[in-house]
Amino acid sequence: MNVSPSSKQHSILIVGGGTAGWIAANLIACKLPDFDVTVIESDDIGIIGVGEGSTPHLKLFFETIGIADHEWMPQCNATYKNGITFSGWSHKPGYDSYFHPFETQVDDPFTVPLFFKNIQARMQGFDVDARPDRYFLESFLSQHHLGPLPDDSFPFGVAFGYHFDSGLLGKFLTETAKKRGVKRVEGKISHVLTSASGAIHQVVLENGESITADMFIDCSGFRSLLLQDTLHVEFKSFKENLFNDAAVVLATPISSPLPVETKATALSNGWAWKIPLQNRFGNGYVYSSDYINSTQAEHELRAHLGMLDSDTEARHLSMKVGRVEKHWHKNCVAVGLSQGFIEPLEATAIALSLNTVLQFINCYQEGGFTNQYEDVFNQDINKRFDGIRDYVVCHYKANQRSDTEYWRDNAANPHISERLKAILHLWQNSGNFAAEMYQRNLYGSYNPKSWACLLAGYGVFPNQPLRQVPDPKSYQLELDNVADFLRRCGLNFKPHSALL
Template sequence: MDKPFHIVILGGGTAGWMAANLFAKRWGNKVKLTLVESPDVGIIGVGEGSTPSLKRFFDILGIEESQWMPRCQATYKLNIRFNDWSPASGIQSYSHPFPAQVDTFTKRAFMVNAQTRRMGLATHTQPEDFLLNGVLAGQGKGPKVGAHFPFTQEYGYHFNSALLGEFLAEFAEQQGVSYRQVHIAQVNRAENGDISTLVTDNGEPLSADFFVDCTGFAGLLMDKTLGVAFTPYKENLFNDSAVVLQTPYSPEQASRIPVETESTALSAGWCWKIPLTERFGNGYVYSQDFINKEQAEQEFRQHLGVLDDSAQVRHLTMKVGRLNEHWSHNCLALGLSQGFIEPLEATALHLVQVSIELFIQQLEAGQFSAKHRAKYNELVSERFERVRDYIVAHYKLNTRNDSDYWRANRDNMALSDSLKEILHVWYSRGDLAKEIARQDISSHFDEISWHCLLAGYGAFPPLHPNQPGKGDLYQEKGIKEFLAGCALNFSAHHNNLADLV
């Protein structure tokens, strides 16, 4: 290129600043980066949790946890706990820990036990008892460990979304990203359909070679300008709204901050509970087809024990689904303008990061042309579809009978062929790991994640009347003792946080 390739990112927030930072890190002075943000648009901030991919993001940028975590009220996240999703199975709560390297020694026992239990024989199948992060979460320990423990730990974070956006903005500007706070009044297109300029409200044109739409659900570039079609997920993901509220810690809670997100099923959806260093973030994700916003707020407050109206809630509307094209003409969509699959497994930022990384790969492969645009769209849509399937399975497999909402989710047959095959293999006692490999979908959620979900829900047949009294690898292989020994190398979560300051 004779001159730097100019990219304008419209919209800040976490998605916009993640893109700006990764582009700047990868391309340096090969590109000119400008982020344009309206001064009146805030960050929605739903979720406030991540998968382990966010750790890789900071590693790529060379940002130490001590630099950003205290600034963003961040805590460590090892686990997601699900409460009351499958009460009829006799399981009131189960966990989905992030797999770690040491789990190489225990995961086979977990999968074999699940297979044995599918045959009707009694075995131990609680996911968190087979995976180190589940054991650490149960003990209130953090993920940080010295060099004497020769295994890589995987973990995510909880964080304040608004503060994280501010931190990433400052870091991006230090890397040479230009920042403009202006209103965009008009978007112009060239004869070939590409976006040519953004026009500010004072008439200033902003031109670029490429544009990134991070304008959230508004979709100013992809939806309103380019008219890219949207595929809703309404037929298999019913939730379309949320009500959120922050709650303070009690003195006891402040001294024992959890390392897990809690997800508790309510009458028409579920409630998250996310621990930050200063507070809990709470939200009730629900479907307005089954409950109105006033009823949802009342149920949410009762669940939290916060009936005082002075504690202000925020009501949000979600647009669940994805664009048919994530890269159209000379424009890329990221974040909420690209699509959203509710915050159940904290996949939102993961999908943003993966979309950015794949875009970098495909743009470079095409020498900064649109040569691989179709391939990119196929790859990212596949990611959305498979993440959606994993989330849908949580609802399809529920065993609640307390409301029409849960019964409708269980009766819903709008499932993808991929999900149907996974469930068929599980219930027909087949090899689930082999099926996931056959579909080549382990990059989305691997066989351990699927076993955590299915075993965690107690998706098993009744026990056989004649039990051999052996074949439980949890007992026979000493899994409990092995992981308890591993956990001795770790310290309390509050010690990990104190080391950051």
């Protein structure tokens, strides 16, 4: 049987029904209602089934397709996420752990200036507390297990993400897309046919069925059946910047009170995530197979979780870290793992998928459904990938431990971008880090506050004897005022469990 486009004006075929495929299907069905959209997925191959944390972009996605938290969260065992606690990335006394909030559009004028002021004082050798934890509302909320939704009368918004079961999210998004008219075809693609122009013409399934379309979205995961396998678009590996290439995953029972944060704990040769869902913790150890093998990694994760005697099975995965040179080539756009992946430390994969699809829809519409804006699109998406890569690399470059070769090699890694070099130079040498970052257009995908949280959180300060601030009373008063401000703000937020 040959399946051809229906009576609708244009047809789009999405190859792959993982999170990326169904995010793309929902957005396209919503934004391009005149398009005929089909998703092909293979039950035999299945989905990768990891990826349980998000940035605030997931909220934007659900807002765009008109679905409220109470409609999807219970069905996906989802919880709220105020940010990430990084633990064990620094062995500097006093810097063993710090909480990192998300970026907010409006930073409150009471806490952010004081944070930067004390960073400056600490750089100059004054004995002040410049760790991010005591300056941000999200940290306060997380410490007290409070969710990110304030009472209606509260004037500040708090940026938040989510934790979710990726398998259940996929099922939920399949149903919402189908309700919007998206067709689902189950089957395994055996080969892909191209036309004389080199564009994709047809995909052929193992059962002989063939499907054609005007535009193809490659969401086939690390395989990248269309963009890399068929159109031979080059893949740029980030391996020399980011060493981790494997993960081992294990679930543990949930605890009470329910955390409102992801925990990222540095281990001997990588880091472990701990993600609270409504019914369990998702855990995983992301490591470099150049430094530790899968058996050793699983043993270390089990020891870290206190599960050495447990027979709960672990899952092992390998990761291809990097990005394609072009995300849109001819009549194909890659979304999700098929376009690239930056290891999951900042949980940015969904954000990148969302940005890719929305940007593509804009460019496609603006260009009258041609590839007029393909180059602009590719440059923009590459910039996003590289910006996130630099930020994630900075976690490794700035680590303050020297106990294993892995951490020493990361700190000494010369393969960092010119931009990241400039940011690290600015951190140590600038009179006003935030202002100079903006002036020199260095911040990329993260604002100066985020960069400052990371570097101050790990204690990247000059190693020099500290001296007392000139006016200890006013220093203490400012800190007390912030603590009181955060405590009073906190009265407007409910316990995390009460929001679910």
